[in-house]
Amino acid sequence: MVQEISNEIAIEVKDVWKKFRLYHEKTYSLKERIIFWGRSKAEDFWALKGINLTIPKGSTVGLIGRNGSGKSTLLKIISRILYPTRGEVKINGRVSTLLELGAGFHPDFTGRENIFLNASILGLSRKEIKERLDDIIAFSELGDFIDNPVRNYSSGMYMRLGFAVAVHVDPEILLIDEVLAVGDLAFQEKCLAKIKELQKKGTTIILVTHSPKQIQDLCDLAVWLDKGEMKMQGSAIEVAEAYARYVSGKER
Amino acid sequence: MWQRIKEIYAYREMLKNLVSKELRARYKGSILGFFWTFFNPLLMLIVYSFVFSFVMRSGIKNYAMFLFVALLPWNYLSSSILQGAASLVQNASLIKKVYFPREVLPLSVVLANLINYLLSLLILMPALMLFKIRLTWALLAFPLVLLVETVLVASLTLLVSVGNVYFRDLEHITGVFMTAWFFLTPVVYSADTVPPNAKKFFSLNPAAHIIEAYRDIFYEGMWPDWKALLYVGLGCLILFWLSLLAFQRWQKDIAEEI
Numbered sequence: 001m002v003q004e005i006s007n008e009i010a011i012e013v014k015d016v017w018k019k020f021r022l023y024h025e026k027t028y029s030l031k032e033r034i035i036f037w038g039r040s041k042a043e044d045f046w047a048l049k050g051i052n053l054t055i056p057k058g059s060t061v062g063l064i065g066r067n068g069s070g071k072s073t074l075l076k077i078i079s080r081i082l083y084p085t086r087g088e089v090k091i092n093g094r095v096s097t098l099l100e101l102g103a104g105f106h107p108d109f110t111g112r113e114n115i116f117l118n119a120s121i122l123g124l125s126r127k128e129i130k131e132r133l134d135d136i137i138a139f140s141e142l143g144d145f146i147d148n149p150v151r152n153y154s155s156g157m158y159m160r161l162g163f164a165v166a167v168h169v170d171p172e173i174l175l176i177d178e179v180l181a182v183g184d185l186a187f188q189e190k191c192l193a194k195i196k197e198l199q200k201k202g203t204t205i206i207l208v209t210h211s212p213k214q215i216q217d218l219c220d221l222a223v224w225l226d227k228g229e230m231k232m233q234g235s236a237i238e239v240a241e242a243y244a245r246y247v248s249g250k251e252r
Numbered sequence: 253m254w255q256r257i258k259e260i261y262a263y264r265e266m267l268k269n270l271v272s273k274e275l276r277a278r279y280k281g282s283i284l285g286f287f288w289t290f291f292n293p294l295l296m297l298i299v300y301s302f303v304f305s306f307v308m309r310s311g312i313k314n315y316a317m318f319l320f321v322a323l324l325p326w327n328y329l330s331s332s333i334l335q336g337a338a339s340l341v342q343n344a345s346l347i348k349k350v351y352f353p354r355e356v357l358p359l360s361v362v363l364a365n366l367i368n369y370l371l372s373l374l375i376l377m378p379a380l381m382l383f384k385i386r387l388t389w390a391l392l393a394f395p396l397v398l399l400v401e402t403v404l405v406a407s408l409t410l411l412v413s414v415g416n417v418y419f420r421d422l423e424h425i426t427g428v429f430m431t432a433w434f435f436l437t438p439v440v441y442s443a444d445t446v447p448p449n450a451k452k453f454f455s456l457n458p459a460a461h462i463i464e465a466y467r468d469i470f471y472e473g474m475w476p477d478w479k480a481l482l483y484v485g486l487g488c489l490i491l492f493w494l495s496l497l498a499f500q501r502w503q504k505d506i507a508e509e510i
């Protein structure tokens with residue numbers, strides 16, 4: 001399903017539809033499925049309806065929309081955590097996804113051990129991890145805590161380590177879902193600086209956010225999703241302004 | 253398909269880390285730590301030797317050893333499948349948040365159990381010598397038998413793990429099934445005692461041939477039945493291929509089903 005495509009394009013989303021089945025009572029067991037054969041009630045819910053998107057290499061795209069509009073779903077489909085019901089996605093390059101920081105940390109392992117574990121879950125080889133180890137530790141600013149088990153970390157420290165690992169994967173494509181708001185202000189600044197650095201390096205970035213301002217500051221292009229449909233797509237400034245107008249219109 | 257196998261290979265570092273996590277977690281917090289790995293088979297050995305030398309005499313010579321050489325590989329098979337059944341469901345949060353080839357999770361369980369089995373050989377070998385069982389060149393066939401068994405174990409573990417996402421009671425059904433399978437496999441008894449008219453049925457059981465092969469090389473000191481091993485090996489390879497295909501197909505929905 002995921003194939004190589006032309007060099008100029010990083011991501012191509014072609015007519016993607018995603019259906020979720022909403023069960024009132026999910027039957028998980030074989031026994032119940034046999035007993036209630038064909039009687040299990042399920043409604044179909046279309047979380048994405050015919051999304052088309054072409055993202056050129058090196059661009060930063062903002063994804064905006066109300067809660068439940070399908071932003072995270074789209075991101076998960078692009079990162080292959082979910083599969084589309086219809087349509088296809090083509091990817092050109094190594095993807096790293098920041099959905100939740102520190103997913104896969106083992107609480108009893110030290111920060112350093114978790115760097116090895118987490119980076120390997122993101123697909124790095126041992127050699128690649130070793131090369132990046134010092135940078136990751138420096139970026140996380142955890143100091144001596146790096147050799148303590150992560151269950152002793154504060155939630156901010158936990159996320160800092162998670163972010164540090166994820167951005168040092170050196171992905172060609174980085175998908176970020178509302179994780180820029182972690183850590184204290186100083187660390188947020190650092191994350192933004194790192195993102196800008198990656199942009200300069202030519203990394204393609206998709207950023208989910210609720211802030212039109214962040215879109216204007218960071219993105220070249222933006223996509224506005226509404227109830228699973230593409231409401232608007234275009235330059236970051238135009239989309240951000242239209243969305244801001246829409247939101248303030250709602251409030252009034 | 254090759255693409256998929258290459259991708260799993262690219263995630264070998266993750267596989268390695270999960271295996272060491274698994275092995276470490278199992279003995280975590282115990283004073284003896286890693287020695288538990290040896291302690292378990294050692295205890296098994298002592299109890300069996302005692303019971304079958306003094307309490308329940310068996311007609312089979314060195315029955316404790318007869319049992320031990322078969323029980324260790326059986327445990328490898330059965331604990332891999334039983335632990336592997338839960339491997340995807342247990343890691344639901346990871347599966348929902350990170351992409352990686354999902355095969356890595358059940359395969360890491362198989363590898364951890366494989367390593368445990370290999371370590372238990374460090375108990376088995378001295379025990380065999382202690383019981384004055386002659387070790388022969390037939391031991392050279394061990395890697396091959398182990399390979400065939402591992403292919404079988406990996407296939408079944410893949411299937412059960414992904415099936416368990418959709419039918420959560422599969423884990424328990426598997427438990428019952430494994431008990432039945434255990435008694436239908438010549439682990440506690442010799443294949444020779446199987447009545448002739450049931451032989452055909454028994455020969456359909458791949459585990460029976462594998463266990464027999466282990467017994468041949470460790471206990472009887474003779475080469476395994478090559479023809480049977482070849483058929484079982486080919487069968488297991490086909491099963492492995494089918495399991496990978498089935499897994500690849502069924503894993504697509506697991507992030508939302510889990």
Ligand SMILES: Nc1ncnc2c1ncn2[C@@H]1O[C@H](COP(=O)(O)OP(=O)(O)OP(=O)(O)O)[C@@H](O)[C@H]1O
Nearest residue numbers: 020021047065066067068069070071072073074508
């Ligand atoms: N696994 C799932 N099963 C069923 N429905 C789901 C599942 N995941 C998402 N949905 C539904 O799909 C819709 C889109 O969800 P999604 O998480 O993509 O929204 P979002 O745009 O990221 O919202 P938010 O701004 O709150 O993060 C929602 O209505 C949600 O209920």
Ligand SMILES: [Mg+2]
Nearest residue numbers: 071072073177
């Ligand atoms: Mg979301």
